[in-house]
Amino acid sequence: MLLTNSSEHDGPLAGRTALVTGASRGIGQAVALRLAADGATVAVHYGTDRAGATATLAEIEAAGGGGFVVGAELGVDGDIDALFDGLAVGLAGRPLDILVNNAAAEPAGPIEATTPEQFDRLFAVNVRAPYFIIQRALPLLPAGGRIITLSSVAARMANATQTSFAMTKGAIETMSRTLANELGVRGITVNAVAPGATRTATNGAYFEAPGIENFLAGMTALDRLGEAADIADVVGFLASPDARWITGQVLDASGGLFLGPRI
Template sequence: MGKLSGKTALVTGASRNMGRAMALRLAADGALVAVHYNTAKDEAEAVVEAARQAGGKAFAVGAELGVPGDVATLFEAVETGLTEHAGSTALDILVNNAGVLGGIKPEDTTPEQFDRILAVNAKAPFFLIQRALRNMPDGGRIVNISSGLTRTSNPDEIAYAMSKAAVEMLALHFGKYLGPRGITVNSVAPGITRNDNPVFQMPEVVTAMASLSAFNRVGEPEDVADVVAFLCSEDARWITGAFVDASGGTLL
């Protein structure tokens, strides 16, 4: 029996990269996982199929975040899927992973771009937690994906870093608020982690990025997924409101 057998989970932004690895790991641990996607339906369905092929349970749910009605749309799909696959709408685990990068110089950032980053990265997680609490039983788990950029600088990602700093406040304050219910809320901050960006196909760039880590390599999505899985388990029952550095020692 997996550590999460009988549990249900929602992972946002789970169609690729770290979110994909998180969804697959939680499914491998026994959870029924709602694999959220924005536009990449085929990739999300591929994650579901991979989870099932490995003996896990999952289903895909689509919704654009950062727009009016986003949370209601997502949870309508989540509750439908949970009812179909688990027979109830109880949601034990929420992983707020979906996010958008900036990559915009400070002088070029427009109010519209800034608002979009904050809407997806900070506003949506707040209201997803608010809505999830209707479905979450006592003893639930909430994990919010932050970033190492809240502890180190990149001038092209000021708005992004601001949004992720806001995300970290969710753990601090919701952790206190939900403690009486035994619901833990924590932040995980990845560093440079391999994804589908073309730069990871450039050996010299990867070598330079790897040098920033204490382990002299870039992170793999599974490195972060394993940390998230631990925080979603009963083993992490005594950890809440925490900032967990999952950057491979980049922040040392």
């Protein structure tokens, strides 16, 4: 189902369009809301949670913004075609100014427990899908376009429970640097954002386990868990004209997670 609306918001992104994958909840939802608040018309993508995406769009519209919903399960055959078929209807001939690759599969566990099926699923959703989404988006992206992909601090710190997940995020960071060098001549910036421990409505139960919040906050320089809005604001900055001279970078948006011992 596709819902459309035009944004009349003023703001740094007024008149621009954005696609946010995995925008039905969590960080993706916060990013969609932030870009819409800044004036962009947002394509709110979902994989399976259509109700969540519709709720995201309703919140955007209630605040005076605009966008449309597009559904496509990533990591399966035909996923990119389905996504861009829906996107084409919503864009109605307009360019795509901002692409945010946020959708990702969850960590599969330590190497002893990871199955080949879980490993393949992680790479299909976290690496293959963003790569081919970017490939299909390139003809739609004008000069001044933005490509922003969500990485993770898991790519810079050792965590035995997230080895395969961290591998996918390392691939994303390499892709972003390489594409930044290639696409700069077109005036397109390519960056990654690496969240740390971030509490959202969907993962809140994990942080309620005894001692977890205090443990993670104690490893974080700013002494608290992140919130989805913390990450969305970083993405909003990279999408804005103010970030025009930043490309090929991984912005750590973890509040300083695991910088070293706090003595």
